[in-house]
Amino acid sequence: MKLTELNIGEFSLTWLRGGLTQLDGGAMFGVVPKPLWSKRYPNNEHNQIPLRADPILLRAGGKRILIESGIGNDRLTEKQKRNFGLQEESQVLESLQSLGLTADDIDIVLMTHMHYDHANGLVAIIEGRPSSVFSRAVIYVQEQEWAEMREPNIRSRNTYWEENWRPIQDQVHTFGSELAILPGLSMHHTGGHSQGHAIVRMESGGELALHMADLMPTHAHQNSLWVLAYDDYPMDSIYAKEEWIKPGIRDGAWFTFYHDAIYRAVKWNEQNELIQSVPVEFAE
Template sequence: MDSLKINQTTVTWLNGGVSHVDGGTLFGPVPKVLWSRRYPCNEKNLVEMPTEPILIQHNQKNYLIDAGIGKGRFSEKDKRNKGISEESTIPEDLKTIGLSEQDIDVVLMTHLHDDHAAGLTKIENERLVSAYPNAKIIIEQSEWIAMKEPSKRNKGTYPKENWIAIEPQVHVFEGYFTTHDGIELFKTSGHSEGHSVVKLTLGEEVLIHLADLFITHAHINPLWVSAFDDYPLRSIEEKERWISEGLEKEWTFLFYHDAYYRAVQFDKATKEIKQSIKRSKKADVPLRYES
């Protein structure tokens, strides 16, 4: 597992499963001749898309950002349609660092699409139960409503099986949430109704996780938004705001879906990678930038 340690805080990426999506969907209106220079695809035009929750061990608490696709949550047909090639091994990952699912204190949900939320539940004795039974699950209010009352467009990615078992643990917030120990959530909308980003301030260091607004390091151009976004113009506005501030203040950007990088600090003038933590697990297709 890959990790980042700042003072007494440790950030660790867990394996929440791997899927493969159509490159054109991931990059929306951007022509393949442009995006493929920055992010490769395989011969079927599929892009590897990990779903890797971020464990933050901070102030004697265990926070988890999102929950991956889980294990045993999808039928073989669903796996084929969603391009799922690997299921979650989060319990095993936690065990290697002396933790279990019962030790997670808070789950911070950036949004509730099933590649982020299916792992909130698991199958136990042939029934769905909470995967993190002792955790508070923090969700933006409009996202929680969207999940419980999905539109025709979102019905497939907000199945009731993802929320029924966890409802008693859910704590909703409206617009902004803070843990009062340096972790903040800000609603952005854009990708989904209540999509939120996570900011962790550690003294002079700031880690920012823009979730599916900034899906991979190649999406640094604010105009590069995915076809998954419900409100693409809002995504562009929020990307411009957050990425500009992050570049200017030299924040470190964290990624959940990137097959090549865990964390990146960009040069504010060139927007090229200045410092990074690379994903130790090799991707299906090597990363090769064109000059």
């Protein structure tokens, strides 16, 4: 299995195969009219757009770190598979195997938030019971996100599932506004998409990468005003994008993606022109 890689200084990033869904394009682009967003991102006859759920294996500071966890396997009902347009379940463990690794080799998992499409891969059903997949890893989650995960409201209970937090609760470490994981690697609370949404900043050897998670799920969401109908706090999403994307572009940052079905990572210039990209490519 050939996997896409990118180096950020001494940091090595490898995208694992975590699954593929197709969600409604209108929901993913909020109030942006289809004639505008459809020029930027592919869609099918049902108005659905392809969205991957591919974790990043980050090798940094002698640690093996996952950013996100994938859509999981056998975690969705038949109804959910239809509603979420499931096309492909997770191959994260097979991806790790192709690198000579297992789930036990993962030291740290960075969760930008705990919606089902990011967190399902943390748990597998073994002998009928939900069990932790990366049982040796420390799992970092923003404290407000973890609190809502365990006590969701009437809106969020559809995406925060009890079976996704109970098996991992002893592994979870929470943080507030920001957290330094390793030198050059940090998580930052942004809110917006969810109350506890966070992003990941990676800097090494004079190079910078920003993992904006669901504040910018695809390259077509670069515009600060193009936010999701799924965002719980859309104005916070807009402010966070203004705070991070424009300075990141000025600093020559790579922007990495979990959901984008076209690009793994991109760079823009200050005229918002795409100047470098790492495409999504698959080969067995």
